[in-house]
Amino acid sequence: MGFFGILGSGNLGNDGSLAVLVSFLRQRYPDTEVDFFAMGPGVLQSRYGAPATSLQWYEANAARFSAVPAPALKAIGRLLDPLRTLTWVRGHDAVLVPGMGVLETTTPSRPWGLPLSLWCLAVAGRLTGARVGLVAVGADVISPGMTRWLITSTARLVHFRSYRDELSRDAMLAMGVEVARTDSVYPDLAFALPTPARRQPHPRSIAIGVMNFRGAEEDRPRAQEMHDRYVAGISHLVAGLLDDDWQVRLFGGDVEDWAIVELIAARMRQRPSPSVLTTHRCASMDDVMSMLVDVGLVVATRYHSVQAALRTCVPTVAIGYARKSDILMESVGLGDYCHHAADFDVDEVIDQVRRLDAQHDEVAQMLAGHNEQQERALGPQFEALSSFLRSAAPPRAVADGDGP
CATH class of the missing domain: 3.40.50.2000 (Glycogen Phosphorylase B;)
Structure with a gap:
């Protein structure tokens, strides 16, 4: 089982969604091995004690080849990353993208960044037979262009999609992705995070x-x-x-x-x-x-x-x-x-x-x-995810237990 995305690199919301899904897997499927293809592999490896690979070749090798101009290294990375993604995905029954705004452009995002990486992931899943799931993700209506094509193509290629709000599902429908019979909306995964006990607030x-x-x-x-x-x-x-x-x-x-x-x-x-x-x-x-x-x-x-x-x-x-x-x-x-x-x-x-x-x-x-x-409403999300994982893994590789 693999996790993919902008994870371990400092975005606390993304990492919170990941923590929920890792906890879900370890409780319900304790024998499942996990690894990561992500922006912050060192952090994830330390946090979860599992293998992690850098999402981008350039980020992993810039210091090593510091004498080479950055534009040249980035160009090399863009050529290598699709092959690296394919090689990584090939070793998995399923890959999950956990609860991020991966289908939106509400912050600056070039098409050759995460949109291209996601598209490569989805294509690799189809080529290798690995099943790819977008779990409780966010989306918005993107202006026509390369980013929109990559995002909508990714959504059509993956095997499982769920959204964190109706706005996201409606956005995908507005961009021509068929969602009515296949995609569901659940609360954001962060509502499954454990919360510390509330204390009496300090005045003002x-x-x-x-x-x-x-x-x-x-x-x-x-x-x-x-x-x-x-x-x-x-x-x-x-x-x-x-x-x-x-x-x-x-x-x-x-x-x-x-x-x-x-x-x-x-x-x-x-x-x-x-x-x-x-x-x-x-x-x-x-x-x-x-x-x-x-x-x-x-x-x-x-x-x-x-x-x-x-x-x-x-x-x-x-x-x-x-x-x-x-x-x-x-x-x-x-x-x-x-x-x-x-x-x-x-x-x-x-x-x-x-x-x-x-x-x-x-x-x-x-x-x-x-x-x-919201916590109660997340129950069906985990059941839907379990069904998806059972369809991805060999029968004896999955044994149900207690989930969140």
């Missing part, structure tokens, strides 16, 4: 989850402008909360967000007035949720930072970057507390923080009920 404590936001793929020409405006807005928000006597914790949902955390923290420390601000470098969804168990409120940008807050029953304001965040917030009754990272009103966000603070206990109780519903 708030966590701010930031992102290295640069718009979507179509925003590349103005990416720096959008980035600068977002960082300025979040800095203004943090300053306003500190002025309002909030204790602020800054964190990110990806390794690339840490520079933004440090930049905003440095700006705040230049302020003359006394304030309480801390920074938190989280390495997993477990780290994020553990940091949030005694915080009163959250304002966050990354989808899985928002989800970690909701999963921990913390009243939340989302400053998201795609419709998926709105869908998530609407599903828990907080649809009015959504903003877009490209253009949000700081004063309105602060006003909403005050309103949520005033009704904290009521909102937290509502979130607890929602989490219980």
Whole structure:
């Protein structure tokens, strides 16, 4: 059994989804051997004690061939990677892509990056007989072009597809992929993550989850402008909360967000007035949720930072970057507390923080009920996945046991 994707490289949401599926396999099919074809093989090998291979030849060999110009090495890698993918897939009965936004372009993504890698995976599965599954993934409608062709072709070639929301399934249908009879929607896999016990929140404590936001793929020409405006807005928000006597914790949902955390923290420390601000470098969804168990409120940008807050029953304001965040917030009754990272009103966000603070206990109780519903709704996802795996593996290689 193989896992494929942007895993182990610092995206906490992706790694959280992977953790759920690895736990599922080890509980239900304890004799199944797993390995990884991923962006962060060293991290995964250390974390799970299983073999891991770099998704991209260039990333694994850039330091080794440092004397060769990077463009030449990348060109070599693009020629080698399809063959490497085929060779890796050949040794598997099934390969899973766990719960990522792999069918969307809500962040910048070139066609020769992950879209091409996924297409190579799907083709390799068809050539070798390995069954490929996209499990609880996210999707959006992509503008016509090479990326859209690669994404829709991948979806048609794989053997199993499920989505984390109706928006994703509808997007695939809008792009011409037949989904009505074959594809199902289940809650995001993160709702199966274990949660730490909630503690009494510190008075007037708030966590701010930031992102290295640069718009979507179509925003590349103005990416720096959008980035600068977002960082300025979040800095203004943090300053306003500190002025309002909030204790602020800054964190990110990806390794690339840490520079933004440090930049905003440095700006705040230049302020003359006394304030309480801390920074938190989280390495997993477990780290994020553990940091949030005694915080009163959250304002966050990354989808899985928002989800970690909701999963921990913390009243939340989302400053998201795609419709998926709105869908998530609407599903828990907080649809009015959504903003877009490209253009949000700081004063309105602060006003909403005050309103949520005033009704904290009521909102937290509502979130607890929602989490219980989502956990129950994930049961059919695991049963569907079990059926898929039984169809992929030789009969005596799979023995059912207890699952999540």
